[in-house]
Amino acid sequence: MADSPVLWFEEIGLRDVPQVGGKNASLGELIQSLKAKGVRVPDGFATTADAYRRFLEANGIEHEMRSRIRSYRSGEMTLRATGEAIRELFLDSEFPADIAGSIRSHYRELGERAGQDRLSVAVRSSATAEDLPDASFAGQQETFLNIAGERELLDACRRCYASLFTDRAISYREVKGFDHLDVALSIGVQRMVRSDVGASGVMFSIDTDSGFPRVAVVSAAWGLGETVVQGTINPDKYLVFKPLLAEPGLTPIIEKTLGSKDRKMVYSRGGHARTKMVDTSEAERRAFVLDDAEILALARWAVSVEEHYARPMDMEWARDGVTGELFMVQARPETVQSQKSGSRFTLHHLLEHGTVLARGSAIGDSIAQGTACVIRSAADIENFRDGAILVTEMTDPDWVPIMKRAAGIVTDRGGPTSHAAIVSRELGVPAVVGTGNATAVLAEDRAVTISCAEGDEGRVYRGLLAYETEEVDLGELPETRTKVMVNIASPAAAFQWWRLPADGVGLARMEFIISSLIRVHPMALVHPERVTDPQDAEQLRALTSGYADPKEYFVDALALGIGKIAAPYHPRPVIVRLSDFKTNEYAHLIGGSAFEEPEENPMLGFRGASRYYDERYRAGFALECLALKRVREKLGFGNVIVMIPFCRTPQEAEKVLAVMAENGLVRGRNGLQVYMMCEIPSNVVLAGKFATRFDGFSIGSNDLTQLVLGVDRDSAQLAALFDERDEAVMAMISQAIREAHAAGIKIGICGQGPSNHPEFAAFLVGEGIDSISLNPDSYLRTVPRIAEAEKQPPPR
Numbered sequence: 001m002a003d004s005p006v007l008w009f010e011e012i013g014l015r016d017v018p019q020v021g022g023k024n025a026s027l028g029e030l031i032q033s034l035k036a037k038g039v040r041v042p043d044g045f046a047t048t049a050d051a052y053r054r055f056l057e058a059n060g061i062e063h064e065m066r067s068r069i070r071s072y073r074s075g076e077m078t079l080r081a082t083g084e085a086i087r088e089l090f091l092d093s094e095f096p097a098d099i100a101g102s103i104r105s106h107y108r109e110l111g112e113r114a115g116q117d118r119l120s121v122a123v124r125s126s127a128t129a130e131d132l133p134d135a136s137f138a139g140q141q142e143t144f145l146n147i148a149g150e151r152e153l154l155d156a157c158r159r160c161y162a163s164l165f166t167d168r169a170i171s172y173r174e175v176k177g178f179d180h181l182d183v184a185l186s187i188g189v190q191r192m193v194r195s196d197v198g199a200s201g202v203m204f205s206i207d208t209d210s211g212f213p214r215v216a217v218v219s220a221a222w223g224l225g226e227t228v229v230q231g232t233i234n235p236d237k238y239l240v241f242k243p244l245l246a247e248p249g250l251t252p253i254i255e256k257t258l259g260s261k262d263r264k265m266v267y268s269r270g271g272h273a274r275t276k277m278v279d280t281s282e283a284e285r286r287a288f289v290l291d292d293a294e295i296l297a298l299a300r301w302a303v304s305v306e307e308h309y310a311r312p313m314d315m316e317w318a319r320d321g322v323t324g325e326l327f328m329v330q331a332r333p334e335t336v337q338s339q340k341s342g343s344r345f346t347l348h349h350l351l352e353h354g355t356v357l358a359r360g361s362a363i364g365d366s367i368a369q370g371t372a373c374v375i376r377s378a379a380d381i382e383n384f385r386d387g388a389i390l391v392t393e394m395t396d397p398d399w400v401p402i403m404k405r406a407a408g409i410v411t412d413r414g415g416p417t418s419h420a421a422i423v424s425r426e427l428g429v430p431a432v433v434g435t436g437n438a439t440a441v442l443a444e445d446r447a448v449t450i451s452c453a454e455g456d457e458g459r460v461y462r463g464l465l466a467y468e469t470e471e472v473d474l475g476e477l478p479e480t481r482t483k484v485m486v487n488i489a490s491p492a493a494a495f496q497w498w499r500l501p502a503d504g505v506g507l508a509r510m511e512f513i514i515s516s517l518i519r520v521h522p523m524a525l526v527h528p529e530r531v532t533d534p535q536d537a538e539q540l541r542a543l544t545s546g547y548a549d550p551k552e553y554f555v556d557a558l559a560l561g562i563g564k565i566a567a568p569y570h571p572r573p574v575i576v577r578l579s580d581f582k583t584n585e586y587a588h589l590i591g592g593s594a595f596e597e598p599e600e601n602p603m604l605g606f607r608g609a610s611r612y613y614d615e616r617y618r619a620g621f622a623l624e625c626l627a628l629k630r631v632r633e634k635l636g637f638g639n640v641i642v643m644i645p646f647c648r649t650p651q652e653a654e655k656v657l658a659v660m661a662e663n664g665l666v667r668g669r670n671g672l673q674v675y676m677m678c679e680i681p682s683n684v685v686l687a688g689k690f691a692t693r694f695d696g697f698s699i700g701s702n703d704l705t706q707l708v709l710g711v712d713r714d715s716a717q718l719a720a721l722f723d724e725r726d727e728a729v730m731a732m733i734s735q736a737i738r739e740a741h742a743a744g745i746k747i748g749i750c751g752q753g754p755s756n757h758p759e760f761a762a763f764l765v766g767e768g769i770d771s772i773s774l775n776p777d778s779y780l781r782t783v784p785r786i787a788e789a790e791k792q793p794p795p796r
Contacts, residue, residue: 004102005099006048006102007046009041023125023186023330042190042327044188044189052186054099079171086162090162108150110191119191120147121148122188123147123187123189124144125142125187126185127184145192146267164183168401175400194321195321196224200316201218201220202219202228203218205302205303205334206334210365210456212568214242218240218299220236224318225329227263231433235259237415240253241635247636250634251634253296261289264277266278286545298317315328315332346469346470346472349777350467357462359458360410360438361416361457362457363424364430371388371446374439374444376392389442394413408430410431410450412434412436415433416434432458454492474499480783482772482790483504483748485573485773486776487750488505489509491560503572504575504639517557517561518557523620525591531594536594539590554627555630559627562627562637563631571638575750576642578643579611582602603714609656612644629665641672644677645677650689653693657674675697677698688743692743695745697736699747699751701729709726724760725759737767747769748770754774762786762788
C-alpha cells in the first residue's frame with residue numbers, strides 16, 4: 001500500500017496522517033470505524049504525500065520554490081507576488097504518467113461503484129501537517145466542486161497542489177512556524193453529494209464560544225457547504241444537549257435560530273465555473289433547513305465521532321437533495337476550546353454601557369477597542385492599520401494576514417461556525433460576525449468597543465468604554481455546606497458561566513426570556529385579531545410566519561430558552577420562576593397595549609400569581625405551562641423546578657396549582673417540584689400554611705425589603721432607605737427560615753442581597769439557610785465568604 005500513489009478511503013485511517021494528511025485520514029477512519037454506527041461518508045480516494053513529492057521532483061520545481069520563499073522572508077518579494085509565482089510553477093507542471101494513470105483508474109472505478117459515467121466529484125486538499133490539535137489549517141487550501149471527467153479531474157488536482165501556496169496558506173504557516181517545504185499535500189477525491197439541491201453545513205461537538213462540552217452545535221444552509229465554511233451567509237444554528245440524546249422519546253434541542261440564508265451555492269451549467277451563487281427564495285429564507293429528526297441524527301453522529309476520536313471535533317455534513325440522505329463529509333479536531341484549561345479562565349467585564357451600533361454572533365469571550373478600519377475588498381487589504389477594528393463584509397480566510405493584526409473583527413455576514421470564525425478564535429481575536437449592517441453603520445476611524453463578554457450575542461458600542469479583566473482559578477474555591485447557586489438572566493448568558501461549580505440555578509426569570517427572545521405578549525398570540533396597532537400586527541405576523549398556530553411560536557421559543565438555561569447545570573436543579581411582569585412591562589411587549597390596563601401602582605397590582613387564574617391572562621399562562629411541560633417531558637430536563645412569584649394568600653396558591661394541573665403540570669407527578677417566592681410579609685406570617693402547598697421557598701429579598709419597609713424599590717428619592725440588611729427585614733428572613741425548616745421544606749434566597757453585600761451572605765449562613773443564589777459575576781468573591789461564615793459558631 002505504501003508504494004501506491006493513490007489509496008481508497010477504506011484503505012486508510014489515522015495511522016496514515018503522514019501520507020494522506022489529517023482530512024483524508026479522518027475520512028478513511030470514519031468509513032472504517034463508524035460505518036457500523038450509521039455514520040455515512042461518501043466514497044472516494046486520496047493521493048499520497050509521496051505522490052506530491054514525486055510531482056515536485058519530476059518537474060524540478062523545489063529549488064525555485066525555496067528561492068521564492070527566501071525572497072519573501074528577506075522582504076525582496078511581497079506575499080502576493082510570492083504566492084503567484086509558486087502557484088504558476090505547479091500550474092505549468094504535469095503529473096508523472098503512473099500517478100496520472102492511477103488517478104484516472106480510481107476515478108473510473110469510483111464511477112462504476114456509483115453506477116455513473118463522468119461522476120461528479122469534490123476535489124479537496126489535505127495537508128500532511130493539517131488538522132493537528134493546535135492548528136486547524138481552516139480553509140487554507142482550495143476545494144473544487146462538481147468536477148466531472150478525467151481531464152477536469154487532473155486539472156483540479158494540479159490546482160489543489162498549487163493552493164498549498166495561496167497567500168493565506170503561506171501566511172498561516174508563517175504564523176504557526178511550519179516550514180513550507182516540510183508540508184506536503186494529499187488530494188481527496190470524493191463522490192459529490194447532491195447538496196446543491198439539498199443542504200449542508202458545519203457541526204461541532206463542543207460549543208465553540210464558551211467551550212461548554214455537552215452540546216453539539218449545527219449550522220445549516222441551502223446548497224453546497226462552502227457558503228457556511230467560508231462565512232459568506234448567515235446560516236441556521238441548532239444546539240443539541242448531548243447527554244439526553246440516548247434517552248428514548250426525548251428531543252433535547254435547546255436552540256433553533258433561523259439564519260437569513262439569502263444566497264446559496266449550486267452547480268453551474270456550461271462555461272469554466274463549476275459552481276455559482278444564486279439568491280434563495282423567500283420560502284427558503286423563512287424555513288429551517290433541518291427538521292428535528294435530522295438535527296438529532298447529526299448530533300448523534302457528532303457524539304459517535306467525538307467518542308471515537310476521544311476529543312471535541314469539527315465536522316462538515318451534507319444532505320443529498322435527491323435521496324434525502326445525510327452524509328458526513330469531513331471530521332477534524334476542534335483546535336481552540338479543547339486546548340483551554342478547565343479550571344482557569346479570564347473574565348471580561350464592561351464597567352459602562354453606551355449606544356449599541358451593531359449586533360451579531362460573539363466569537364470568543366473578550367472585549368476589544370480601537371478605531372474602525374472599513375475594508376470592503378481584498379484588493380484594499382494593504383490599507384489596514386495595525387491594532388484597528390477590522391470591519392468588512394466577511395472575514396474570508398484570505399484575510400488571515402490582517403486578521404492577526406486586528407484588535408477585533410466585525411463582519412456583515414458569516415456564522416459562528418464559519419472558517420473565518422474558527423481562525424478568529426484560534427488567533428485569539430474577538431469578533432462579532434453576521435451583524436448584517438456593520439459596514440454601513442460603522443464609519444471609518446470611529447472609536448468603538450466590541451464586546452463578546454455578554455453571552456452569545458456580540459455587541460459593537462459607540463466609543464471607548466471602560467472595562468476590566470479578572471483572572472480566576474476555580475481550583476482555589478473552597479467547598480461549602482450551603483448550596484451556592486447562580487441567578488441566570490437570559491439564555492444568551494447561560495453557557496458563559498458553565499465552568500462555575502454552582503449547585504444549580506436558583507433563579508431563572510421567565511420574563512427575561514419573553515422580553516429578549518419572544519418579544520410578544522402571550523395574549524396577542526391567543527387573540528391576534530385584537531391587535532389593532534398596524535406596526536404591532538405586522539411584527540406579530542413576521543415573528544410567527546413559520547408557525548401554523550401563533551401560540552406555538554411562544555411555546556416553542558420559551559421551551560428552547562428554558563432548555564438552554566437548564567442544560568449547563570443538568571442534572572442539578574434549575575428553578576424557573578413563572579412570568580412576573582408588571583402591567584406596564586407587559587404593555588411594552590408587541591401587542592401588549594391591547595391587553596393591559598394602566599395601573600396607578602403596577603408594583604402592587606396585577607402581577608405574579610394573581611394573573612395566572614384570572615380570565616384576562618389565564619390563556620396566556622396556559623402557554624407558559626405548556627412550555628414548561630415540553631422542557632421537562634420532551635426536551636428531557638426533569639431538573640427544572642417551577643416557582644410561583646408574588647403569591648399573596650394560601651387560597652391563591654391553591655388556585656394557581658389547580659390551573660397548572662389543568663395544563664399538565666401536576667405537583668409530584670414525574671418528580672415535578674413547585675416552589676414559591678417568599679417575598680410578601682404574608683408569606684412569612686403564614687409560612688406554615690404555604691409550606692403544606694409547596695416543596696420549597698426562595699426568599700426574594702428585593703420585594704420583601706420593599707414591602708416590609710414600605711419603600712418603593714424603584715424610587716431614587718428613597719434609595720438610601722432601601723436596605724435588605726435592615727433589622728426588620730432580617731428578622732422576617734430569620735422567621736421564614738425557621739418556619740420552612742419546621743415544616744420540613746427547603747428554603748433559599750435568590751434576591752440581590754447576598755451578591756451586593758457579602759456580610760449579608762454571612763448572616764444567611766448563620767441562620768441556617770439551605771441555599772444562596774448569586775449573580776454569576778459575584779459568585780467567585782462571595783463563595784469564600786460563605787465558607788468563612790460556615791466556620792463561625794452558630795448564633796445562640
